[in-house]
Amino acid sequence: MDVLRQLQDFYRERKSYLYLSILCLATATALGLVYPNLLRYLIDDIIRLRQFDQVPMLVVALFGVTILKALMQFLHGFFGGRLGNYLAYRLRNACYEKLQFLSFRYYDTAKTGDLMSRLTGDLEAIRNFIGFGFAQLLNVFLMVIFGAAVMFSLNWQLTLVTLISIPFLVYVALRFESRIHPAFQEMRLALSSLTTAVQENITGVRTVKAFAREPHEVDKFSIRNERYRTNQIFTSTLWSRYFPVMELLASVCIVILLGFGGTLVIRGSMTLGELVAFFTLIWYIIGPMWGLGFHINNYTQSKASTERVLEILNQPIDVTDHENARPLHPGDMKGHVQFDHVTFAYGNKMAAVVDINIDAPPGSVIGLLGGTGSGKSTIIQLMMRAYNVNEGSIRIDGTDIRDIRIGDLRASIASVFQETFLFSSTIKNNIAYGINEVSMEEIVRVAKLAKAHEFIMEMPNGYDTIVGERGLGLSGGQKQRLAIARALLKDPKILILDDATSAVDMETEHEIQSGFQEVMRGRTTFIIAHRISSLRHADEILVLQEGRVIQRGKHEDLIKVEGPYQDTYRVQYADHIQRVEEQQRLADAGQSTVDTASQTSNEADEPMEALRDGEKDDVWDNPSDTAGSREQVRPHE
Numbered sequence: 001m002d003v004l005r006q007l008q009d010f011y012r013e014r015k016s017y018l019y020l021s022i023l024c025l026a027t028a029t030a031l032g033l034v035y036p037n038l039l040r041y042l043i044d045d046i047i048r049l050r051q052f053d054q055v056p057m058l059v060v061a062l063f064g065v066t067i068l069k070a071l072m073q074f075l076h077g078f079f080g081g082r083l084g085n086y087l088a089y090r091l092r093n094a095c096y097e098k099l100q101f102l103s104f105r106y107y108d109t110a111k112t113g114d115l116m117s118r119l120t121g122d123l124e125a126i127r128n129f130i131g132f133g134f135a136q137l138l139n140v141f142l143m144v145i146f147g148a149a150v151m152f153s154l155n156w157q158l159t160l161v162t163l164i165s166i167p168f169l170v171y172v173a174l175r176f177e178s179r180i181h182p183a184f185q186e187m188r189l190a191l192s193s194l195t196t197a198v199q200e201n202i203t204g205v206r207t208v209k210a211f212a213r214e215p216h217e218v219d220k221f222s223i224r225n226e227r228y229r230t231n232q233i234f235t236s237t238l239w240s241r242y243f244p245v246m247e248l249l250a251s252v253c254i255v256i257l258l259g260f261g262g263t264l265v266i267r268g269s270m271t272l273g274e275l276v277a278f279f280t281l282i283w284y285i286i287g288p289m290w291g292l293g294f295h296i297n298n299y300t301q302s303k304a305s306t307e308r309v310l311e312i313l314n315q316p317i318d319v320t321d322h323e324n325a326r327p328l329h330p331g332d333m334k335g336h337v338q339f340d341h342v343t344f345a346y347g348n349k350m351a352a353v354v355d356i357n358i359d360a361p362p363g364s365v366i367g368l369l370g371g372t373g374s375g376k377s378t379i380i381q382l383m384m385r386a387y388n389v390n391e392g393s394i395r396i397d398g399t400d401i402r403d404i405r406i407g408d409l410r411a412s413i414a415s416v417f418q419e420t421f422l423f424s425s426t427i428k429n430n431i432a433y434g435i436n437e438v439s440m441e442e443i444v445r446v447a448k449l450a451k452a453h454e455f456i457m458e459m460p461n462g463y464d465t466i467v468g469e470r471g472l473g474l475s476g477g478q479k480q481r482l483a484i485a486r487a488l489l490k491d492p493k494i495l496i497l498d499d500a501t502s503a504v505d506m507e508t509e510h511e512i513q514s515g516f517q518e519v520m521r522g523r524t525t526f527i528i529a530h531r532i533s534s535l536r537h538a539d540e541i542l543v544l545q546e547g548r549v550i551q552r553g554k555h556e557d558l559i560k561v562e563g564p565y566q567d568t569y570r571v572q573y574a575d576h577i578q579r580v581e582e583q584q585r586l587a588d589a590g591q592s593t594v595d596t597a598s599q600t601s602n603e604a605d606e607p608m609e610a611l612r613d614g615e616k617d618d619v620w621d622n623p624s625d626t627a628g629s630r631e632q633v634r635p636h637e
C-alpha cells in the first residue's frame with residue numbers, strides 16, 4: 001500500500017497501533033462467524049432434537065461472543081483513532097514547519113485557499129484512511145475469505161451456486177469506484193477553488209468595496225459554487241444508482257440460495273439449520289461488498305490527499321544554508337553591504353535587476369528611487385536572501401551572504417515594508433514581535449521614536465489593546481508607525497525602509513524621519529521612497545529604471561544634472577520652483593528688494609541647508625504645502 005509506505009515516517013512510533021487495530025477488527029470479524037453457527041446449532045440440535053436444557057448455555061455463549069465482539073470493535077476504534085490522530089498531528093506539524101521554511105519563490109505562486117484545504121480536508125482524508133479505512137478495506141477481504149470458508153464447510157455445492165453473482169457485485173463495485181473517484185477529485189478541486197474565492201474575497205474586501213465589485217465577486221463565487229453543486233449532484237446520482245444495482249444483485253444471490261438451498265433441504269441433503277446459517281452468512285459476505293466501492297474510493301482519495309500533502313513536505317527549499325554556512329553575531333557585524341554585478345530574474349521572466357553595483361559602508365544611507373516595477377524592492381529582497389542572485393554576489397562585511405546562516409543574516413536586518421502585517425495580538429506584542437525579552441520602557445522608547453506612542457495611549461487599553469487580524473481597526477499610517485517601532489526595537493545593523501512612510505502624511509513623515517536620523521546613526525540604511533524628501537539625506541541615491549541603475553549620486557548633485565531625478569524633483573516641487581522663478585523674474589525686473597531675492601535664491605539652491613537648520617515650513621519637508629495637495633507624486637509611472 002503506497003499510502004502506508006509513504007507515510008510510515010510519520011507513524012513509525014505508533015506502528016503497533018496499526019497492527020492492534022487490524023488484529024482487533026479481524027477478531028471481531030471472526031467472532032461474527034459464530035452467530036450463524038449458533039443459529040444452526042439452535043435449529044438443528046436444540047429445537048429439532050428438543051434439547052431445551054441447552055438453551056441457557058447457548059444464551060451465555062451468545063452473550064459472551066457479543067461482549068467480546070463489542071470489545072474488539074471498541075479496541076479497533078480506539079487504536080485506529082489514536083493512530084489516525086497521531087499521524088494527522090505529526091503531518092500537520094510537519095506541514096506547518098515546512099511552510100515556515102519554504103522559499104519566497106514557492107509563495108509567489110502558492111494559493112492560500114489551496115494550502116488551507118491541504119492542511120484541513122486532505123489531512124482529514126488521510127487520518128480517516130490510516131485510522132479506519134485501511135483496516136476496513138482489509139476486513140472486507142477477511143470477511144469474504146472467512147465467510148466463504150465456513151460456507152464451503154457447510155455445503156460446497158450451495159456455496160458455488162450462491163456465490164455465482166459475487167463477481168458481478170465486485171465488478172459493479174469497482175466500476176462504481178472508477179467513476180466516483182474522478183468525481184471526488186473534481187469535487188475537492190471545486191471545494192479548494194471555493195475556499196480560495198472566499199479567502200481572497202475576505203482578504204481583499206477593501207479593494208472589492210473600493211471598486212464596487214461586489215456583484216462581480218458574487219457572480220465569480222456563484223460560478224464556482226455552481227461547479228461544486230454540479231459535482232455534488234453527479235456524485236449523489238452515482239450513489240443513488242449504485243445501491244439499487246447492488247441490492248438487485250444481492251437479491252439474485254438470495255433467490256438462488258433459497259431456491260437451490262430449499263430444494264436441498266426438501267431432498268434431505270441439507271439441514272434447515274444449515275440453510276438458515278447460509279442465509280446469515282451470505283449477508284456476511286454481501287454486506288462488505290456493498291462497501292467495497294466506498295473503501296476503495298476512500299483509499300484512492302487518501303492516496304490523492306497524501307500526494308497533495310507530501311508535495312508540500314517534499315517541496316525543495318531553494319534558499320537554504322549550506323553545510324559550512326557561517327554564524328553571524330550581530331555584535332560582530334559592521335554592516336558593510338556590497339552588491340557586485342548583481343543580476344536576478346524571477347523564474348523565467350525578464351531580469352528584474354541587471355548588473356547592480358552598490359557599496360554601502362557601515363552607517364551609510366543608500367536611497368533607491370524609481371518607478372513602479374523598476375526593481376527597488378527586488379534589491380532589498382535579494383539582500384535579505386529571499387532569493388538567490390542569478391549572477392554576481394552580495395557581500396556583508398566582505399562575506400558572500402550565501403555563506404552566512406540565513407537566520408543570522410535576517411536577524412541582523414530590520415525592515416519596514418509598504419504593507420504592514422500585524423498579528424492579532426496586543427500592540428505591545430506586535431512591537432516586540434521576534435524579540436524574546438524586552439522591557440516595557442524599551443517598547444515605549446521605540447514607539448515614541450516612531451511617533452506611535454501618542455495614538456497608542458489614546459487607545460482603550462494603550463499598549464495592551466488587541467489589534468485585529470491584519471491590524472484592522474488601525475489606519476494605514478498607524479500600522480506603519482507600529483512597523484517602524486518594531487524594526488527599531490530589533491536594533492539592527494542594517495535597516496531597510498521600503499516605502500516605509502508612504503502611508504503617513506508629510507508632517508508625520510518629517511517627524512518620523514527626524515527620529516530616523518537618530519536611529520540610523522551607526523546603521524547601514526536602505527531607503528526606498530517615491531518622495532525625494534525621504535531620500536535627501538542619503539549618502540548615495542540610485543535611480544532605477546527597468547532594473548538598471550541609470551543615475552547615481554548625492555541629492556545636491558543629481559538635481560543639477562538633467563535626467564529622471566531632476567524631472568522627479570521638478571514634478572514634486574513644481575510650485576516651489578515656479579515661485580522661486582517668479583520671484584527671480586520680479587527681482588531681475590527691479591520690482592523686488594535685494595533682500596527678498598537673495599533669500600529666495602538661498603531657498604532654491606540650498607534646500608538641505610534650510611532643512612538642517614530645522615526650518616519647519618521649509619518646502620523640502622512640506623512640498624505639498626505649496627502644491628496644495630497631500631498626495632505623493634510617483635515618478636516615471
Ligand SMILES: Nc1ncnc2c1ncn2[C@@H]1O[C@H](COP(=O)(O)OP(=O)(O)OP(=O)(O)O)[C@@H](O)[C@H]1O
Pocket residue numbers: 108346349352370371372373374375376377378379
Ligand atoms: N514575486 C515576484 N514574482 C515575479 N515577478 C516579480 C515578483 N516581484 C516583482 N516582480 C517583478 O520584478 C520587477 C521588479 O519589481 P519590484 O517589486 O522590485 O519593483 P519596485 O521598484 O519595488 O516596484 P514598486 O515601487 O511598485 O514597489 C517587476 O517587473 C515585477 O513585476
